[in-house]
Amino acid sequence: MRARVLGSAAGGGFPQWNCACPNCVEVRAGSARLAARTQDSVAVTADGEAWFLLNASPDVLRQIEATPELHPRRPRDTPIRGIVLTNGDLDHTLGLFLLRESQPLIVYATEAVWRGLADGNAIFRTLERFEGQVTWKKLVPGESTELAPGLTLLPFAAPGKLPVHLMRTGKPSPEDNVGLILRDSASGRRLAYATACASAAPVVGRLEGVDVLLFDGTFWSEDELVRLGLGTSRARDMAHAPVGGQSGTMFAFESARIGRKIYTHVNNTNPILAVGSPERREVERAGWEVATDGMEVVA
Numbered sequence: 001m002r003a004r005v006l007g008s009a010a011g012g013g014f015p016q017w018n019c020a021c022p023n024c025v026e027v028r029a030g031s032a033r034l035a036a037r038t039q040d041s042v043a044v045t046a047d048g049e050a051w052f053l054l055n056a057s058p059d060v061l062r063q064i065e066a067t068p069e070l071h072p073r074r075p076r077d078t079p080i081r082g083i084v085l086t087n088g089d090l091d092h093t094l095g096l097f098l099l100r101e102s103q104p105l106i107v108y109a110t111e112a113v114w115r116g117l118a119d120g121n122a123i124f125r126t127l128e129r130f131e132g133q134v135t136w137k138k139l140v141p142g143e144s145t146e147l148a149p150g151l152t153l154l155p156f157a158a159p160g161k162l163p164v165h166l167m168r169t170g171k172p173s174p175e176d177n178v179g180l181i182l183r184d185s186a187s188g189r190r191l192a193y194a195t196a197c198a199s200a201a202p203v204v205g206r207l208e209g210v211d212v213l214l215f216d217g218t219f220w221s222e223d224e225l226v227r228l229g230l231g232t233s234r235a236r237d238m239a240h241a242p243v244g245g246q247s248g249t250m251f252a253f254e255s256a257r258i259g260r261k262i263y264t265h266v267n268n269t270n271p272i273l274a275v276g277s278p279e280r281r282e283v284e285r286a287g288w289e290v291a292t293d294g295m296e297v298v299a
């Protein structure tokens with residue numbers, strides 16, 4: 001199984017258009033220790049032909065152009081066989097509406113995520129211009145689905161929240177946010193992806209033994225935005241457990257048996273983005289890598 005990190009930033013990307021935090025200023029100035037990043041998405045394949053997107057970011061069009069494996073091979077074509085959504089956040093779903101050019105799409109999502117997208121949403125009609133433009137395949141946490149011959153997907157409930165635009169109207173459900181475990185049946189190797197997780201403790205057992213883990217690296221600390229004067233929300237209010245500290249995800253995974261651990265979905269404010277920063281050195285000492293756009297992962 002092969003995966004390509006299409007985008008490794010959290011919502012807003014890096015740099016973020018309206019942000020002049022130290023990281024955003026430094027990356028705009030062309031610093032060698034920081035790399036710009038697009039918003040969170042990963043492409044996976046078992047056979048090198050059929051690809052599946054994990055989330056559809058607002059940057060999906062340029063992510064596809066930057067990835068030769070995802071280019072069409074005929075006048076109207078795409079090797080993208082399906083799109084798996086882990087929650088309804090705009091940074092994970094807006095890209096769907098950008099893939100509206102009369103290409104049949106298969107979308108895998110839980111019922112809660114699907115309803116949040118499709119119900120009462122006038123823009124969704126752009127994906128309903130002809131019969132069969134979008135086919136929804138229902139994901140149920142804990143139940144495996146075959147994505148393609150030799151590639152199965154096991155979604156699992158991960159602590160999360162409703163997307164911001166549904167917080168006033170929707171009812172929270174355990175299906176609002178899932179993590180994914182992809183398994184290559186030929187090799188038995190497994191790759192896990194969970195880029196929104198409000199707390200690592202409930203999912204560590206589930207992820208034990210996977211060959212590659214791409215995990216929520218949004219914030220270094222609980223009060224990162226508050227300390228930088230950028231907002232009043234703490235990491236947990238946004239359903240992202242921080243990386244650092246005793247209650248952080250690095251500590252939670254310390255003794256888990258996992259082949260390769262990679263933080264992705266990294267917010268522009270997070271000091272682990274800067275190569276050589278004390279926080280980056282700390283995650284590296286704990287055996288973690290930090291994803292970059294275009295990173296290739298073989299599981």
Ligand SMILES: [Zn+2]
Pocket residue numbers: 010011040089091092195196265
């Ligand atoms: Zn996100």
Ligand SMILES: [Zn+2]
Pocket residue numbers: 015016019020021022023024025268269
């Ligand atoms: Zn910033």
